Amino acid sequence: MSAAAKGAIRIGIGGWVFEPWRGVFYPDGLSQKRELEYASGKLTSIEINGTYYGSQKPESFAKWRAETPDGFVFALKGSRYITNRRVLAEAGPSIEKFITGGVLGLKEKLGPINWQFMGTKQFDPKDFEAFLKLLPHSVDGQVVRHAVEVRHDSFRSPDFVALLREYGVAVVTAADSKYTQIADATAPFVYARIMGTQEAQPEGYAGKDLDGWAERARVWAAGGVPKDLDAVVPPTEAKGGRDVFLYVISGDKVRNPAAAMALIERVGGKG
Template sequence: MSKASSTRNPAIRVGIGGWTYEPWRDNFYPKGLAHAKELSYASRKVSAIEVNGTYYSTFKPETFRKWHDEAPEDFVFSMKASRFSTNRKVLATAGESIERFIDSGVSELGDKLGPIVWQFMPTKQFDAEDFEAFLALLPKKEGSRTLRHVMDVRHESFIVPAYRALAKKYKVSTVFTDADKFPSFEEPEGDVAYARLMMADAKQKTGYAPKALDAWAERARGWTTAPKKREVFVYFINGAKEKAPAAAGALLERLGWTPPAAA
């Protein structure tokens, strides 16, 4: 991020899910751009990317190092944690899977490591005792680096004071979404405001109507200070995914962001 942009909204990052998506080629990406250069290009058009591949597969330290080196300074990767940690009947048994994911090399991202997102199945219901056992397994640090954890809970049973109290106790944040199919608190919860916007419309050039993007920009600004000062992440995910880069770019423009120089 340039010096000019960092003086405007340093606490708000806006991005997309991943960078490998066929409909973005010859659309978001310039015609003929080599696939190997897509991360370098995308990371200079948005200020953050949520990595989905780590949910399905284990990557090596050198891969995270490569991502770090290809992205510009002040860029951030949110990492989706391994599904083997969250897609289980008894969450208290996830310790080994959590450790394997954290030890896979995510710390190689250095200062570009953003929040770690723990996504649960829509059928996973809230069990206070078991969920607290899971939260107790999450490491607060990897080496000298502080880790920030975000819960993507997708069953309505989580939208209760008991879950909110546990999240506060263990200092984890909770995903906010505008999706009709997933429940959500009315605002992002926790030390990090983390929004996943899923209602992009293929008929809209920028996925969301201009007035809607104006409203999201205003809302994101509010999240930086309410209920307290915090960093904000807004990702355009799913919906009409082909529109995600345009939506992210339009929101960043409203926030006064200046893209870094091309690689």
């Protein structure tokens, strides 16, 4: 497949404020106010976690956009007050409030929204489809992309995969973890969260494992589906390629930036 037909690969970490990164990832003496600027110079994306736990000031999103370089993209988690409800079909007003509460201030740097569900949430086809119908794909002319992170084995269903493909929503591929893995590509982009970094590895993962994740990212970007991940239904190719968002999350968190940077180097650097 030609380079023109490949999607962009963006790799990063969850958040940027973490005290143990200071002196390890962040240089000694770097002001906390400049940590996002520094991190975005080394990575190609960051997943904002604070939006899951509570609302952020609208001006914060505009500030984060201004502090990061051209081409940098943020993913962010949807509010837990939306995903942790019993009846998802009733989430419409809360979704609208979340989307219009400042996130659009990221403008061209707004990547996918990750709607993360608790491990106790089971697949209810009717209610989950009602939720998918509530997710806007464009607001005031701005594209809004969505991914869902589900953690109950009941979602390992062809019906779930079919719903996501119908509504153009990605399923988060959880890897190197205890969580349910659904590696099906269901949208024009792929969203992966890898959680297996180890303290004993200076770059979080052994070299061969980093090579493996870099290759999977390239396969996704070329429109393919890695054959060594656990999908529910037979894979479908995307002739135009797929954008890839891959985040090194959890595991030995101190090592996550090193792993992300090692992967960025393997897939061709920051461009």
